[in-house]
Amino acid sequence: xAQLIEANVxxxxxxxxxxxxxxxxxxxADASFWDSPEGKRQGLGWAQIAAGGWTLHDLPGTHLSIxxxxxVEVLADHLRRLVPPDPTAPPLKEP
Numbered sequence: 600x601a602q603l604i605e606a607n608v609x610x611x612x613x614x615x616x617x618x619x620x621x622x623x624x625x626x627x628a629d630a631s632f633w634d635s636p637e638g639k640r641q642g643l644g645w646a647q648i649a650a651g652g653w654t655l656h657d658l659p660g661t662h663l664s665i666x667x668x669x670x671v672e673v674l675a676d677h678l679r680r681l682v683p684p685d686p687t688a689p690p691l692k693e694p
Contacts, residue, residue: 618650624681626674628665629657 625642627634634643642653656677660670 616648618648621651623649623651623653624677625653625655626658626665626677627655628660628662630659630661630664 623642623645625645627639627643638644639655641647642649642655645653658665658670658673658677660667664670665674
């Protein structure tokens with residue numbers, strides 16, 4: 600576990616984000632008390648590299664619960680609207 604933590608620390612230390620010229624969708628948990636109004640205005644840190652603009656989307660829940668049933672469907676709805684379908688992909692089969 601210590602190696603995993605150290606690898607994550609090193610990844611953060613050496614990460615050098617570059618400007619991105621396409622729109623960025625930033626998702627945040629609406630129950631997060633860490634996000635200040637100014638932080639939200641700055642796209643939680645993404646505005647400085649979002650040369651193509653950005654939008655902030657609130658998801659119900661906390662950082663850990665946004666992927667739980669009842670919350671994850673909201674994320675899925677956002678992604679369906681934001682990510683264009685792959686025209687070369689075969690049609691999805693109903694379960």
